[in-house]
Amino acid sequence: MQAFRHCGLCVSRGLFLSRTDFLLSEGNMAAIRRVAVCLNLFRGTASAFCNRKSAVQLLRVPEVTRTDVVSFSVGSGLCAVPFTQVENLSHxxxxxxxxxxxxxxxxxxxxxxxxxxxxxxxxxxxxxxxxxxxxxxxxxxxxxxxxxxxxxxxxxxxxxxxxxxxxxxxxxxxxxxxxxxxxxxxxxxxxxxxxxxxxxxxxxxxxxxxxxxxxxxxxxxxxxxxxxxxxxxxxxxxxxxxxxxxxxxxxxxxxxxxxxxxx
The missing domain is CATH 1.20.58.70 (Methane Monooxygenase Hydroxylase; Chain G, domain 1)
Structure with missing residues (x-):
């Protein structure tokens, strides 16, 4: 976050300069490179956060859903008679x-x-x-x-x-x-x-x-x-x-x- 704030300051400072002076200045070119590095760092951090959140949500699948999947996979191989609920398979x-x-x-x-x-x-x-x-x-x-x-x-x-x-x-x-x-x-x-x-x-x-x-x-x-x-x-x-x-x-x-x- 400190790097991101630093990049924001660099950008805001560069905007006040004219286009010709900004491009000719080596310090401004260095500021542009620092901004690019900061943006790449921010994008990588956000993607890692999203992936970690998706993994946590996947691990927290409700027990009812996992139970339904297991019961469907087991019940589909019991009998050739079509049925919708496992508990109806009585004589x-x-x-x-x-x-x-x-x-x-x-x-x-x-x-x-x-x-x-x-x-x-x-x-x-x-x-x-x-x-x-x-x-x-x-x-x-x-x-x-x-x-x-x-x-x-x-x-x-x-x-x-x-x-x-x-x-x-x-x-x-x-x-x-x-x-x-x-x-x-x-x-x-x-x-x-x-x-x-x-x-x-x-x-x-x-x-x-x-x-x-x-x-x-x-x-x-x-x-x-x-x-x-x-x-x-x-x-x-x-x-x-x-x-x-x-x-x-x-x-x-x-x-x-x-x-x-x-x-």
Missing amino acids: ESLIRRASCLITDSANTYLSQTTLALLDALTLYTKALHTLIALQKRYLNSIGKLTPAEEDSIWQVIIGQRAEVGDRLDACKRFESNFLNAISICELSADAAYSSGAEHSSIALKTSLQVAQSKVEEMRRLQTAAEKSLAETKADEIQRMAEYASSIKLNDLEDVPEAYLRED
Whole structure:
């Protein structure tokens, strides 16, 4: 500090001199050199003081911070299950998290099987309505078609009946998967509830109820289409019987009276 004050006096004294005299004077040049030395000494002292202060602050790290770092480094290698606090790694919490994963997987399986079954039921119902339309068209044209036209219509009806059978097989296959999904969801919901994951259990049961309601609604449409097809088949049988009887009656009318008399 004495050197710094001395340098300040040198500078203040040099400022009162003119620029030319100040530069030409050897004493002033020596004063400039002393000022530079003082500034370097002051800068070195300040940097040393700052470094020593930073070291002291680093040594005084709170115990809580150092404890948190150690607990995080130790806890990160215990288990692959993600967690935020070390004290939550109990058997109950791990079972609860595993049950939540099961409910998520069961919900995904349920959604996929429900979508597949709904699509299969929709296609089956559409195929039924197409077959009903073809059969009604044929019934309305009985006796008005040539043998070739009647044969072509029957080929189309037979092909549509084959498609209806294929759609029905797909419905049975996806319905089996849907029933398995229902069983898995029920077991998963019960496991989640018993382990303490009530929210996951309630969410899965809600999804199960929605899926069952949608499937039931589509099945009602399927049942209505099947009932309409059965009625159309009954009408077809009746119309065909009436047409056959009318043909026999016309044939009898065409037979000469001599063949109808008894000998």
